[in-house]
Amino acid sequence: MAKQGVTTRVGQPRPNTAGTRAELVEAAITTLQTEGFGGSSARAIARTAGCNQALVFYHFGSVANLLLAALDATSERRMVRYGEAVDAADGLGPMVEVAARIYREDLDAGHMSVLAEMIAGSSSTPGLGAEVSARLEPWFGFAEDATLRALRGSPLADLVPTRDVAFAVVALYLGIEFLAHLDGDRSQAESLFSTAKRLSDLMGLVFPVAAHDGGDDPR
Amino acid sequence: MAKQGVTTRVGQPRPNTAGTRAELVEAAITTLQTEGFGGSSARAIARTAGCNQALVFYHFGSVANLLLAALDATSERRMVRYGEAVDAADGLGPMVEVAARIYREDLDAGHMSVLAEMIAGSSSTPGLGAEVSARLEPWFGFAEDATLRALRGSPLADLVPTRDVAFAVVALYLGIEFLAHLDGDRSQAESLFSTAKRLSDLMGLVFPVAAHDGGDDPR
């Protein structure tokens, strides 16, 4: 029925080109970013990957599984990258700067996008919530570590429960991502980060770091 | 085809019972809450409303329009309610208490749920983002007003740009809603609010309020 028989490459099976599986994962990532969770069907992802729709089910069993694999892939990459950035930051001011840099880099790379879409889709897909939740756990740990690093040596460290701060930070990042994506406007987030920077500098004056030389308390 | 002809009430048109339109809006709200954006089809909503699927299109033209009407309905209700609560709060501590109370009440009533689902669905539905974004605008204004009220009379008022705080507050609420809904766990949010309360009390000691008699604006 379909016009074929001519020498088109369409319809020709490509034998095991390195890894269709990996290509599908990459395609799932970009499809989640551009079309959202609702637009990430097996057909849409396969189109992006340049392969057949049936391969989604052959390699992953279901669309949801492929999407989770996509989330795993970006998560691992970003976790490594952010770990380095955070390790290089000491104190509140530098950590806020790192946070802003991570935000920008992440917005471009789109990891938060992937995460946000998976969270968004979890409300409508039975069982997905638990899977996504489990994959979110390391990020709370990461944020808690960053919080400890940011407050180390400051009297604030004893006043604020790092677990709560970590939760708030993750929630805030998530909320910012949703809002920024909603109207494509980054400026509000940028403004917020620059204000945060200014306030953290101010905080550094009120609560000087104890660890270094004698910045003794003004009492 | 379907067995009919007997005296079942099924299949009998209910003439203009007060307002099917309003019933559909209510059904859309509960469907968004229980099934999420992806599960809120015309059929699902009509089932909840106990009426026919075709009525969605007769009354609203499209599913998206009905969902937007649902968002409008909850938004208006909650805006009135929160306005009263915020008007009764003066100073940082009381405002944080109000924020926590609003959070709990809202989680039960499910307005944030509806908003979150609409934001979630906006990534996949062309044109929806702009509509939702416009409906979010009043909430930024509301948060900004609450921020002004919370900081009135404190030296912090001159240090903190209220617009940035408002943006952060909305983003944080949104993020918390998504996270709480993901695994059905409220405890992290509760912990965060109680920590916020403790810190705001502490802040009240560091930056004491200048003048305050509960009446007209303290200058």
Added chain:
DNA sequence: GTCTATACTTGGATAGAC
């Protein structure tokens, strides 16, 4: 205004040829 019936589309998933 409300219902039934239906046309049309898209998507998940499987069977089987290559």
Added chain:
DNA sequence: GTCTATCCAAGTATAGAC
């Protein structure tokens, strides 16, 4: 492993009877 073909379910939307 990859593709074609196909089945089936669910959704949007419209036409027309009541």
